[in-house]
Amino acid sequence: MAIIELRGLVKRYGRNTALDNVDFSISPGITGLLGPNGSGKSTLIKSLLGLVRVDAGSGSVLGEPWPATVKAIRDRIGYLPEEDCFVAGLQGVESVQMMAELSGIPRREALRRAHEVLDYCDLGQERYRKVETYSTGMRQKLKCAQALVHDPELIILDEPTTGLDPTQREEFLQRLKTLAIKHGKSIMLSTHILHDVRQICDHVVILIGGRLRVSESLEKLSQPAKPGLHLTVVKEGERLIEVLKARNFTAHLSDDRQSVFVEGVTADRASELWALCADQQIMLQRLEPSRNSLEQIFLDAILEVPRAAT
Amino acid sequence: MPLLDLGYRSWEGTRTPRALRWLVVTVTGALMIWRGYWLRTILALSLSPIIFTVFGFFFFEQGLQDQESRMWVSQVARRQFGMDELASNIEHNPEQARHEVWSLFLLTFFKQSQVYGMVIVLGLTAPRLISYDLRSRAYLLYLSRPLSPAEYLLGKASVLWFLLLAIATLPALCVYFFGVLISPTWKVIFDTWDLPLRVMAATIVLALPTSALAIFYSSMTTESRFAGFAWFATWIVGWVTYSVLTTASAIGQNSGEDIAAQFHRWQSVSPFHTLGQVQTIVFGANGYDEPFWVPIIVCSAVTMGGFYMAHRRIAGMLRA
Numbered sequence: 001m002a003i004i005e006l007r008g009l010v011k012r013y014g015r016n017t018a019l020d021n022v023d024f025s026i027s028p029g030i031t032g033l034l035g036p037n038g039s040g041k042s043t044l045i046k047s048l049l050g051l052v053r054v055d056a057g058s059g060s061v062l063g064e065p066w067p068a069t070v071k072a073i074r075d076r077i078g079y080l081p082e083e084d085c086f087v088a089g090l091q092g093v094e095s096v097q098m099m100a101e102l103s104g105i106p107r108r109e110a111l112r113r114a115h116e117v118l119d120y121c122d123l124g125q126e127r128y129r130k131v132e133t134y135s136t137g138m139r140q141k142l143k144c145a146q147a148l149v150h151d152p153e154l155i156i157l158d159e160p161t162t163g164l165d166p167t168q169r170e171e172f173l174q175r176l177k178t179l180a181i182k183h184g185k186s187i188m189l190s191t192h193i194l195h196d197v198r199q200i201c202d203h204v205v206i207l208i209g210g211r212l213r214v215s216e217s218l219e220k221l222s223q224p225a226k227p228g229l230h231l232t233v234v235k236e237g238e239r240l241i242e243v244l245k246a247r248n249f250t251a252h253l254s255d256d257r258q259s260v261f262v263e264g265v266t267a268d269r270a271s272e273l274w275a276l277c278a279d280q281q282i283m284l285q286r287l288e289p290s291r292n293s294l295e296q297i298f299l300d301a302i303l304e305v306p307r308a309a310t
Numbered sequence: 311m312p313l314l315d316l317g318y319r320s321w322e323g324t325r326t327p328r329a330l331r332w333l334v335v336t337v338t339g340a341l342m343i344w345r346g347y348w349l350r351t352i353l354a355l356s357l358s359p360i361i362f363t364v365f366g367f368f369f370f371e372q373g374l375q376d377q378e379s380r381m382w383v384s385q386v387a388r389r390q391f392g393m394d395e396l397a398s399n400i401e402h403n404p405e406q407a408r409h410e411v412w413s414l415f416l417l418t419f420f421k422q423s424q425v426y427g428m429v430i431v432l433g434l435t436a437p438r439l440i441s442y443d444l445r446s447r448a449y450l451l452y453l454s455r456p457l458s459p460a461e462y463l464l465g466k467a468s469v470l471w472f473l474l475l476a477i478a479t480l481p482a483l484c485v486y487f488f489g490v491l492i493s494p495t496w497k498v499i500f501d502t503w504d505l506p507l508r509v510m511a512a513t514i515v516l517a518l519p520t521s522a523l524a525i526f527y528s529s530m531t532t533e534s535r536f537a538g539f540a541w542f543a544t545w546i547v548g549w550v551t552y553s554v555l556t557t558a559s560a561i562g563q564n565s566g567e568d569i570a571a572q573f574h575r576w577q578s579v580s581p582f583h584t585l586g587q588v589q590t591i592v593f594g595a596n597g598y599d600e601p602f603w604v605p606i607i608v609c610s611a612v613t614m615g616g617f618y619m620a621h622r623r624i625a626g627m628l629r630a
Contacts, residue, residue: 046628049454051450051453051454051628052628071328071456071458072328072456074454074455074456075325075328075455075456077454079454081447081450081451081454083447083450084446084447085446085447085448085449085450085451086446086447086448086451087338087443087446087448087451088442088443088445088446088448089342089345089442090338090342094338095451098334098338099451099455101326101331101334102331102334102335102452102455102456102457103325103455103456104325104326104327104328104331104456105321105323105325105326106323106326109321109323113319113321116318116319117318120317120318132446146451148318150321151319151320151321151322178318179318182318183318183320
């Protein structure tokens with residue numbers, strides 16, 4: 001069952017159409033929401049949360065009719081906004097507790113959960129400092145704790161890894177993966193960092209100019225139109241191509257000239273190629289099936305190019 | 311290394327009713343205000359005028375048995391409030407004058423002292439209530455929970471109502487019950503049962519327009535000092551304008567009644583005098599021919615306009 005199913009979503013700001021008849025459906029798991037600046041990602045998220053009133057559209061979120069019951073939906077969603085936002089004057093733990101209470105958790109339990117979630121989000125004793133003294137990374141962790149404290153079924157994260165150092169970013173992504181796999185949370189990750197999407201997402205939605213351009217599982221998107229294998233060798237690329245052509249393979253240097261691409265060959269013939277390289281004394285460094293890169297998928301979506309094999 | 315690491319824990323308890331979540335905004339706001347030492351001191355100081363009301367109640371009840379106290383209260387009514395009829399009533403039939411005297415003391419407490427207290431306390435607390443949230447974009451955090459902009463404003467306004475309750479309503483009710491306790495007979499409850507209700511009504515009259523105005527100013531800027539400046543300027547400029555206009559109009563008037571009419575003619579330009587007039591009506595002491603609906607309309611318009619504009623501003627921020 002889809003956790004988000006929207007039909008005919010339209011949102012206009014004056015003459016500017018931010019979302020133009022968007023239809024999409026998202027299954028449980030981690031979904032990456034991609035799009036260039038101004039493509040309507042934040043408007044889509046705000047529409048989902050009922051923070052902006054849409055001009056048209058209907059559907060359901062977590063099985064609740066949308067937008068009729070946005071308040072009930074908000075109780076079941078954890079939202080990490082892109083903006084640097086905090087309640088000035090409160091300590092970190094107090095602000096997480098307040099968010100839990102706003103989501104209906106009784107006061108004492110809210111405090112207990114605030115501490116647990118801050119531990120989970122790796123915010124230590126800084127939780128007793130006023131939030132306006134926090135660094136950007138700390139604020140991201142705090143916002144994450146605020147999004148998780150009421151145990152939401154759907155977590156919407158808008159640029160969540162901004163301001164985190166590489167180690168913290170890696171830990172953060174692992175945490176999201178754990179939440180999705182171990183705790184059954186559905187996550188919508190809006191980001192510009194394609195690496196993050198590639199690392200943890202199951203599903204990708206690409207918005208361009210307020211229109212839905214792609215909504216597909218990452219696995220499916222990554223499959224090239226034509227199968228093939230990439231063989232990376234040390235210095236002997238040209239010789240490998242000759243050897244392969246002599247054996248009736250179609251081979252050429254890949255676009256980035258870093259590997260040899262063998263067309264029309266699936267992974268079950270990898271051992272054959274492996275043995276061939278061994279016979280010809282060619283040092284094979286890497287052998288991998290051809291996949292569409294997320295960068296290429298994204299660029300194709302922007303340029304409206306049909307997806308092709310790389 | 312933590313001694314105990316629960317990791318992520320699911321939660322399946324019963325949630326509090328959605329309709330009451332705005333109370334969290336109120337409680338958090340009130341707790342934050344309560345942390346300020348200076349504000350606590352000012353709150354305590356703003357309670358001090360209640361001593362005069364307590365003395366008034368005490369001397370009046372004492373006057374039922376003691377001629378000297380009775381004369382003192384009647385002199386206050388005559389000299390301070392210019393109410394000869396009431397003064398005569400106090401001297402000759404104090405039991406009958408009780409309701410009017412208690413009303414007068416409570417009205418004075420509200421009208422003369424608590425409005426000043428309210429201006430100072432709200433002037434120190436209200437400007438940052440929403441402007442800080444606008445500056446730090448905290449409204450996004452609040453409104454991503456099951457709160458509408460109207461409930462958010464209700465929660466913020468309730469912080470101000472809580473403060474007004476603390477500096478005006480509770481002391482007034484305490485004084486009323488003090489009066490009941492020191493009066494010689496329990497019959498006093500039947501004579502004055504409406505006064506607690508009038509205190510509540512006077513609180514509403516005080517709280518609604520003032521909080522709407524304060525919330526409006528606070529929501530219009532991300533700089534709380536501008537909101538604070540606008541708040542104090544409204545009261546001071548209103549007062550000065552009223553004084554200048556009434557003085558200018560009163561020149562050349564012959565009778566006392568004509569002069570009094572000029573004083574009432576311009577009261578709508580001063581929030582202080584408009585509020586005072588509505589409170590006078592609430593305590594049943596409106597002795598002038600001035601149409602009573604003018605200040606009521608002014609207060610209602612400020613209340614509705616203030617909250618409407620603040621709501622528009624908050625809802626508009628979400629579209630940005």
